[in-house]
Amino acid sequence: MEKPQFVYVVYIATTEEKLWNALIDPQMTSKYWQHENVSDWKPGSRWEHREANKERTLKLVGKVLESSPPRRLVWTWGNPADEGREEKQSRVTFDLEPVRGVVRLTVTHDLLEPGSAMLKGISEGWPKVLSSLKSLLESGQPLPKLW
Amino acid sequence: MNTDRVFKALANPTRRRLLDSLRARNGETLGGLCENLDMTRQAVAQHLRCLEDANLVATIWQGREKLHYLNPVPIHEIYDRWIAKYERQQLQALSDIKQLAEGD
Known part of the structure; x- marks a missing residue:
């Protein structure tokens, strides 16, 4: 079994339901991620990651693999140009777990191509996105422009 | 979650070195991390626990191996x-x- 390339953990003072909603609601994701996550979130459905601006440029695309609200969400992750090429798809897993009155969110990213630009971008991206998500849910304010 | 723990964890050269090792090779086992350090396994495990308490290291189990990730x-x-x-x-x-x- 290949080991995941990245595992991130963040503790957020919120409820599992609010955190779940913050992952799947395009209006919420555009606040802290500056991108919209668009899908109907049914297993097998397409997931789109679009820039939250006028052009709404499609930046990433994938497929929902598992959706078990409010505990576990899994989707594939790839460049739009690589859609349909299984070997080019990486995978991201969100696990939500209540601990001592807060929620622990674990983000696991695996199946990334070694040495790829995607792998490099991801190692810089997730800590920013997760800090901003935490800030939005706890204080109502996301972090200033991330990208 | 606790800023004091984060600063305390970072205020030690061995623990900062462990974070650097994970930056270079993410997902290491305790054994793998010990290789580069002139220290007992027990001492390294203790430093890792401190980093884990501060949420600077995230761990997962894969089979019987505990893997450490820079967080x-x-x-x-x-x-x-x-x-x-x-x-x-x-x-x-x-x-x-x-x-x-x-x-x-």
Whole structure:
């Protein structure tokens, strides 16, 4: 079994339901991620990651693999140009777990191509996105422009 | 979650070295991390526990192996709280000058 390339953990003072909603609601994701996550979130459905601006440029695309609200969400992750090429798809897993009155969110990213630009971008991206998500849910304010 | 724990965990050269090792090779086992350190396995395990308590290291089990991952999210929070809000541009200029002067 290949080991995941990245595992991130963040503790957020919120409820599992609010955190779940913050992952799947395009209006919420555009606040802290500056991108919209668009899908109907049914297993097998397409997931789109679009820039939250006028052009709404499609930046990433994938497929929902598992959706078990409010505990576990899994989707594939790839460049739009690589859609349909299984070997080019990486995978991201969100696990939500209540601990001592807060929620622990674990983000696991695996199946990334070694040495790829995607792998490099991801190692810089997730800590920013997760800090901003935490800030939005706890204080109502996301972090200033991330990208 | 607890800023004091993060600063305390970072205030030790071995623990900072462990974070650097994970930056280079993420998802290491305790055994793998011990290879580069002249230290008992027990001592390394204790440092790792401290890093895990501060949420600077995230762990998962894969079969019988416990894998350690660099979790920079708390460092990003500190950055946002203690650096970004202050004079980021001026600090960047100073850091550039230092790098140039030191030929880094």
